[in-house]
Amino acid sequence: MNKYLKYGLIGVTAILILWATAYFIKQNSTPTQLYETETLEKKDIINKVIVTGKVIPEDEINIKPQISGIIDKIFLEEGVKVKAGDLIAKIKVVPNEQSLNQARGRVRNAEIALGNTEIEYKRNKALFDKGVISSQDFNNLQLQYDQAIQELDNAKSDYQIIRVGSAGGSATANTNIRATVSGTILEIPIKEGDQVIQSNNFNDGTTIATIADMTKMIFEGEVDEAEVGKLHVGMPLEINLGALEKDKFDAKLKFIAPKGVEEEGAVQFKIEGDLVVNDSTYVRAGYSANASIVLEEKKDVLAIKEALLQFDKETEEPFVEVEVAQNEFERRDIELGISDGIDVEVVSGVDEDAKIKVWNKLEKSDDDSD
Numbered sequence: 471m472n473k474y475l476k477y478g479l480i481g482v483t484a485i486l487i488l489w490a491t492a493y494f495i496k497q498n499s500t501p502t503q504l505y506e507t508e509t510l511e512k513k514d515i516i517n518k519v520i521v522t523g524k525v526i527p528e529d530e531i532n533i534k535p536q537i538s539g540i541i542d543k544i545f546l547e548e549g550v551k552v553k554a555g556d557l558i559a560k561i562k563v564v565p566n567e568q569s570l571n572q573a574r575g576r577v578r579n580a581e582i583a584l585g586n587t588e589i590e591y592k593r594n595k596a597l598f599d600k601g602v603i604s605s606q607d608f609n610n611l612q613l614q615y616d617q618a619i620q621e622l623d624n625a626k627s628d629y630q631i632i633r634v635g636s637a638g639g640s641a642t643a644n645t646n647i648r649a650t651v652s653g654t655i656l657e658i659p660i661k662e663g664d665q666v667i668q669s670n671n672f673n674d675g676t677t678i679a680t681i682a683d684m685t686k687m688i689f690e691g692e693v694d695e696a697e698v699g700k701l702h703v704g705m706p707l708e709i710n711l712g713a714l715e716k717d718k719f720d721a722k723l724k725f726i727a728p729k730g731v732e733e734e735g736a737v738q739f740k741i742e743g744d745l746v747v748n749d750s751t752y753v754r755a756g757y758s759a760n761a762s763i764v765l766e767e768k769k770d771v772l773a774i775k776e777a778l779l780q781f782d783k784e785t786e787e788p789f790v791e792v793e794v795a796q797n798e799f800e801r802r803d804i805e806l807g808i809s810d811g812i813d814v815e816v817v818s819g820v821d822e823d824a825k826i827k828v829w830n831k832l833e834k835s836d837d838d839s840d
Contacts, residue, residue, distance in 0.1 A: 539563045726741050
């Protein structure tokens with residue numbers, strides 16, 4: 471082999487060795503981790519709060535008896551529509567034996583007192599007619615006689631009320647339980663044979679029936695203290711009922727409780743909203759419901775996913791990493807606007823074309839290296 475060929479092979483071998491070395495150095499310097507990127511999008515962002523609660527009638531009227539006794543007959547059922555004055559139930563008066571005996575004794579005492587007073591009155595009237603006694607003395611006797619008559623009438627009336635439930639001899643006015651308002655009977659919590667108690671200063675009395683106007687419904691729910699400050703009376707609500715998934719109802723916020731109630735460590739405030747009920751949809755009292763309340767809304771704004779955000783450990787200010795070269799990123803501080811919990815508005819800091827680093831790191835697969 472001549473020397474030129476020998477030196478040529480040595481040179482080619484050296485070049486191949488250098489090229490192979492450079493290739494492997496370059497391959498080893500390539501990062502094993504690659505990052506995906508996403509760009510900003512223009513979206514409509516709605517910041518809203520979801521409130522859980524229920525739908526109930528605006529007013530529920532409890533019908534209570536005017537006299538104590540036992541339910542003799544119930545004429546209507548739950549769910550029936552009634553008008554004011556419709557008969558719901560009838561009470562049978564069962565007098566207390568002790569009270570009845572005391573009332574009977576009072577009548578007898580009044581009769582005895584009246585008999586004695588009447589004898590004295592008639593005797594003195596004859597003397598008065600003859601001019602033996604003065605008119606003043608006779609007038610005093612006349613007053614005593616009239617009072618005795620009145621006392622007997624009162625005793626008889628009390629005895630009649632205790633015995634049959636009415637002073638007039640007919641207990642219809644007190645023993646017939648009638649609807650006081652028009653509406654739908656929601657509940658009849660008693661049954662025939664139950665004992666009921668009249669309402670007085672020391673007892674609310676037994677509820678015979680509950681009546682409500684089902685055309686006037688309200689949403690009642692509770693809002694966390696973190697959200698209640700953003701609400702105001704008059705805000706629109708969108709109501710979804712658990713039992714009527716396909717139907718949505720409009721409502722308007724009419725009440726926000728001035729005082730919160732602590733529940734499981736969180737303070738909740740009651741809210742109420744007037745519900746607009748369609749004539750074609752029957753809404754039952756007590757349906758569970760969710761109310762969607764829009765706090766803030768912006769249309770066609772630049773937005774990114776909240777998952778792409780990072781926060782400075784010291785200042786807690788938000789920032790993102792923007793791609794400036796292949797797999798090279800730099801930090802950009804940004805200003806944020808409203809958020810719906812998934813997307814957030816970007817006010818400034820990056821433009822629409824910026825490629826934002828996705829923090830879900832993806833290992834380069836074997837298929838990609840082939």
